[in-house]
Amino acid sequence: METIFWILSAITVLGALFAIMLRNLVHCVLSLILFFLGIAGHYFLLRADFLGAVQILIYVGAVAVLMLFAIMLTRHVTGDEGPREVLGGKWWAGMGTAIIIAGLLWAIIRKDQLAQILPAGGAQTSMVEIGKAMVTDWVVPFEAMAVLLTAALIGAVVIALEEVIRRR
């Protein structure tokens, strides 16, 4: 079981690293997909399989495709990659802070006694339970989420579409 965990986390971390390090954008997104799948795997490992499916459905299915679309729309048609500067201005500041935070978190987690707890086990919350919770005591966030998603949908369309209308 641990081996699976380590493999999955290796995949995830590699996916994340490549996602931000690679020069070619499309490769970045592909590694990001790998990362998403890794996370989905972790969900399955943590016996939150509905979430894993949702993760795949939403991230791999939609967000990754969206990213690809975005990349495709924003690259010059010629698509010549060119040895452009990859890292932004003052990148060292960003790197430095990230590393500091990582180190600190690592130190804290290691020191904290909370970290040694083992999984509690017990009945896995089944889909029915989730469905019921979703509609009974979580109905307000659920509806809010519906509204939010529609707003995001319309907003994104309006922002991106504007140029088309103007051209006509």
Next chain:
Amino acid sequence: MAIPILFVLSVFLGIFAYTTLVERKALGRIQNRFGPNRVGRWGILQPIADGLKLLIKEDIVPRRADQFVHFLAPVIAVIPSILLFSVVPVGTRLVPVDLNIGILFAFAVSTVSVLALFMGGWASRNKFSLLGAMRAVAQVVSYEVPMVLAAVAVVMAVGSLSTLRIARAQSGGILNVTNWFVFRPWGFVGFVLFTIGAMAESARTPFDIPEAESEIIAGYHTEYSGFKFALFQMGEYLASIAMAGITVTMFLGGYNGPGSGPGWVGGLISMFWFFIKLAFMIVLNIWIRGTWPRVRVDQLLGFAWKVLLPMSIANIVAVGMWHYLTFRPLAWVATTLWLVLWFVTLSKLAATENVAPRTYRYAS
């Protein structure tokens, strides 16, 4: 644990191979001509011939193509299709993997195939293939929604996502047939919607714009040749077969048929019934491919968002009604009326919409 998977894998691959043959012969027959009959007795060895041919063919990769992505695309096209089979309950005793989120897993995996299309189109650095990929993705994404909603109707009726449970829910009734969901009003509508969605999903029949020759040069797999092209075809066909399988499980009572039962014998009979229905669905696919004309891109998308989506939502409402109106005849009347009403209004709206003259943006 491994046996069912191996069995399923080999059987479905075989089915895939011979689906291509059956399809070509059936299309030929429909068009008053023979199908391939040269290679074997009735063209039986044709698929093998095709496979060999594609293997032998030179695999040309465009110079400026993105090597890695170009290679990865066909692989990713096949993997989800195969994964789909893991959820299809072939027989009462033969279920590769029983996930309690069966259907959801199926849909999640099918979205991954979208990526393959895109990567294929993008990697070949060819404007037309890119456009073809864009259209394919748009098509798949927009048809996924009504398909999922149709499936939701069934899930609501059954109360569980797992495919095995759904199939088991359709057993019983006279000769294990009358309980099939297809014989419920909402079930029938769901069946129609789901099949349309499935066809669009795997880019077949009227929705085969991405790989249609007359459209943009065979869409995203223009630059592919040789075995990569074969993989793409395989992915496509496997996806359609798997979708057919899922349709069968959800609407045509899965492996339920007269004589199907839990025992060994029942299991075998259930497998038999499952494959009969699967064949029926495949033939239906082929039949539709032979008759219906290809749909224009804007009509394709308009149809999905303006007709299928509202219809599927209405279907969900119908299932709700069905669930709460315990008095069966009243339930029947109410749901049929409701669905017919929706169907009429939508066809009225859609009809007028189609009639409108096409506006050309650039041509005068």
Next chain:
Amino acid sequence: MEHGEYLQHLARQQWLIPFFPLMAAAIQSLMKRPSRKASGALTIIAMGLSCIFALRAFFATIGGGGQHHEIERAIFNFTWFKFGTTSLGLGFILDPLAEGMAVMVAFVGFWIFVNATGYMADDENFTRFFCFLSLFAASMLGLVVSNNLLLLYMCWELVGLCSYLLIGFWYFKPAAAAAMKKAFITTRIGDVGFLLGIVMLYWKTGTLNLYTHDTLHPGALEQVSALALRNGWWGLSAASTIAFLLFIGAMGKSAQFPLHVWLPDAMEGPTPVSALIHAATMVAAGVFMVGRMYPLFTAEAGSWVLDFVMWVGCITAVFSATIAVAQFDIKRVLAYSTCSQLGFMVMALGAGSVVAGQFHLLTHAFFKALLFLGSGCVIIGTHHEQDMRKMGGLRKYMPITFWCYLIGMLALCGVPPFAGFFSKDEILLSTFHRNKYAWGLATFAAFLTAFYMTRQMFMVFAGKWRGGENDHGHDKHGKHDDHEHGHHGGEPHEVTWNMWLPIAVLSLFAIGLGFFGHKYGEYLGVEGAESVEGKAVVMGASLAVVALGLLLGWAVYGRKTMEHATDEDPLSAALGSLFTFLNRKWYIDELYDVTIIRFTATCGMFFRLVDKSVVDGILHAIAWTAWGISQVFRWIGDEFFINGGFDAGCESVRWEGEEFSKLENGRIQNYFRVLSLGAAILLLIYFFT
């Protein structure tokens, strides 16, 4: 209506008399299009109305006199305005003295206005002239009927203003401009004394109303007895001091000895002006005022004020008579004669007889106005010729003017049947009783009067017309008279009706008025029997003197009239340098120039220097020191501490602001980096605590 009530009613309407000419003046000044006919008619009508009202009041006072001896006096006082507790009142009075004067002023003024319409016919500022005239008449009448010293003083000033405006009517002539200023200033000097008197009176009595018929708040003159007891200045009692001060005002206005210099120069104005102001009314104002305030003069028995008055009058009479003898300008001769006659009136008042003074004032007004209007006619007739040496023989050309002028001359000299004789006789009689020496001088003055009037008659009316001949001779008049030049061509002609009718009427009065002399005393309500003794001596002496004067005049000028304008005056041949001395007015003007004027000029310059150096110096010094101090503060306080400190503060704030703004440079990632840095620090804190 009971008589007293009727008087009160009339008193209440007293203000109407000055009101009519005042309205006439106002209307004329506001007329949009000055038209000659309208303003002339308006002024004459207004004068006529006020004359009628004055007569109405006059007859009321006469009627009542017979019943009981108490003086007919009605007053009407009202409060002008009130400030705080004190209030300032004005008042009108109805009594014989006032009415007499009012009738005289109105009547004489009326006829002078009629004459003026003729005299000023061709002048372009016709309406302005008549506006001033009516204003003058209004103020003169106001002065006469006022019961309040303040009102009297206001009218007094108005009269001065009108004389100033009218003298300088032809302001484009430099001589006229100088004359108007001279007249105004000299009268102002007198008025200072007058004002002091008023203030002292107010101070001493608390009120300026002369009569109040109210025992609770007695009028000024009703407290005279109290005043006599209180002590004033110069060892005199209050009453005498006030009287003395008031008399100084009268001296200025009535051209008494030291302040007479302005009267001859006032002849620069048009002749009707001279007639009205410098013969009949204004100059008489001083005498009238003394008459009005006479109780003050007689309040303190032993005071020397009355003697002073008498001697001033006597000196003036003699002094101006001597000058009149040596004058060539027809109007200047009359001016000096007016001076001397005023001297006679003042002498009469000083001698203790109000009646004599006032009566001589009345008669003198009539025949002096007559003489002036006559000279006006002569001037118009001879086309604006004023120098007697260029006239002569006008008897033939202007018979009416000649006869009226003759009557006026005889009245002035004091020939018996005419008014002059009676009034002058009264004066001489009263002076005789008071002081023999004064009477002697007065008689000599009377002799001189007779002499210069006959000189004038012969030079103007007798002999041959000497006007035309020097056209081609060298023009002695100099350039400034060129407009008269044009007039010399023609022969003198008789004047139109509206000029000779007034002198005819006035000549009637000059004859008739004398007979009312004795009744005037009781009319005024002055008790005291006539001290008859010595009357024959005085009368005899005066008659002799007059006859002598006439004879001498005829002898010098009558027998052999001058042939040419350029001939030397016979008298100057006789007197030689004395004549020129007299002709130059005893060099009084030059004396004044030399003394007072130079003195004030130097004082002015001296004070200017003082002001410039001392005062300015101090101011500048203060300014400089203030500036210096401010500079110091600016340098030390402001520059160094405030600016320095403040600026440094601002600069540092600005610098920090700039530094922080670098933080906000729009790069999203920078914001992110700062954010995560913060998170890192928080974690650090969490980790180490």
Next chain:
Amino acid sequence: MGFIGKGLLDGMVVTARNFVGSYFDKERLVTVQYPEERVQTPENSRTFPFLVYDDNKNPVDTMRCVACKICETECPPQCIYIVMDRDEKGKPRQRPKVFDIDTSVCMQCQICVEVCPFDAIKMDNDYEKSRYGRFDELVEHLPDLLKSNEYYGRIKPTEATVVDAKLKAEKEKKAKKAAPAGAKPPTGSKS
């Protein structure tokens, strides 16, 4: 009633009928099993030109082509190449020694047939001319081009009869002319 799916279902019915019919009613099937069955190509179809000769026994001599090179010059894509035959003394003989047609270039426009005065060249309708090579195999030399007049009559009967009649008439005219000329020996003209 035109509900949305009606048109589609009718279509399905048609195809179903075809599908079933094809198994029971052979005539429906239009496919011509090519190698075994062949479609009779229409008479005036044309693939590539061939040279006609009259006598089977001696085709080279009796071929109508006299190497006049008119067709060579008129051919738009210039795919014909002719070399005149010379006998041993170098005197030209009324016969081509070399006659090549490059079938990869020929556009089958039939201009050479129209300009040929001697009806020596006609259009064939044999389409099985595919070769394995791309270059010289596709060039047809003289022996391949020669085909008999009967073959021409067989593949294009109407056209052949017209041409034969015309040739016969010329021959008789020549004979008449030769006859009145009398004794003039026939100079090397072929029959």
Next chain:
Amino acid sequence: MNIPLGDYLMLSAFLFAIGLCGALSRKNAIIVLIGIEIMFNAAILNLIVFWHYKYFAVPTAYMFAIFAISIAAAESAVGLALVIAIYRQYKSVDVDEFTSLKG
């Protein structure tokens, strides 16, 4: 299944750090968005980890995760739309060039 909680926390911390690093240092706007997505997922993973180890029976964490995921999806959709719009304006996706909102 006896993987200690610490390992998971370590994993999500590293992932978070990687995401942060990507978001902070990369020039391309889309990579920044990717970095943000990674951070999001790291956080949700953490959430589920805690759910798994301590609050297994209670579905709240689960709900929370579902909503978080959908919000992240919406957010990235809008973010990408914005990036496209900005690209149309600036003709570049270099984050350092969008400085018009400078302070």
